[in-house]
Amino acid sequence: MKRLWFSLPALLLFFCGGCFLFRGETASPELAGMGFRALSGSPGVFVHPAGVLKLTPGKRTCLINGMQFFLPHAVQLDERGRYCVTALSIAKVIQPLFSGQPVTCPVRTVIIDPGHGGDDLGAKGLKFKEKELNLALAKAVAEALKKRGFNVRMTRMNDKFLTLDQRGKLAHKGNGDLFLSIHHNAAANKNSNGVETYIVTPGGAASSNDKEEQIHKKSVSANCYDTVNIRLAALIQQNMVRKTAAADRGVRFARFRVLALSQLPGALIEAGFVSHPAEELQCGSAQRQRKIAEAIADAVTRLNSNR
């Protein structure tokens, strides 16, 4: 994991600081204490030996090494104009991704959950139904993981309907170490496109698609995996964007029942929009499915090897 966030330009910027960098003058004391230094002439850009963080006042989204992440709370400027993030944003996103501390997540068996099935079609594109794309991609992910030496169990291998509770129970019973739910997206806006990786929302935070002022729920048992989840999601999202050149719609938080019920570390992957005519065709191609499958399998391998 250390290597993921290591970036030569960031390291050079950090150590060549001197007259080019303000020494944390515009970072909150918490961020400065973690080693973030503001980059002169680039408001909201903070350099760290492990990478670059870009914050925008009033926004819950931030960029970490150019990839989009949702924070539990919006960034604020204090009375001195310093960029402040909440303790929860540090604990659940910034610290796990910049600390370089290894995360212990030995993975032998991965539970793969192709979303929807049977009468539950999921989103509908012009050519494909989401349930079909989810199953095809899930099978490709299973192959890629098996090639890398992992055991795989699927919640469904055919066009069968399962409730969310059944999926969660299967994940629990399957003696898995990691849970991956595979979905495809749709939106009323036909131009929406790109990939997203969801993990269960930390207790006290609003989910990424909710307004921040909406009720911040208590933790669920799956929140004990928050640190593993954010690292897994960062690896999956980065790999998917790099391998497919799809638009990066970010690592996001949601209290999806299927994630909360699985009682395993895991993520829900939205692998593209069936409502976007061009992306729908890409999602239906074996080539794109193979690229996404390899992106996910490489992420699991990296997480397992504790780097």
Ligand SMILES: [Zn+2]
């Ligand atoms: Zn879905």
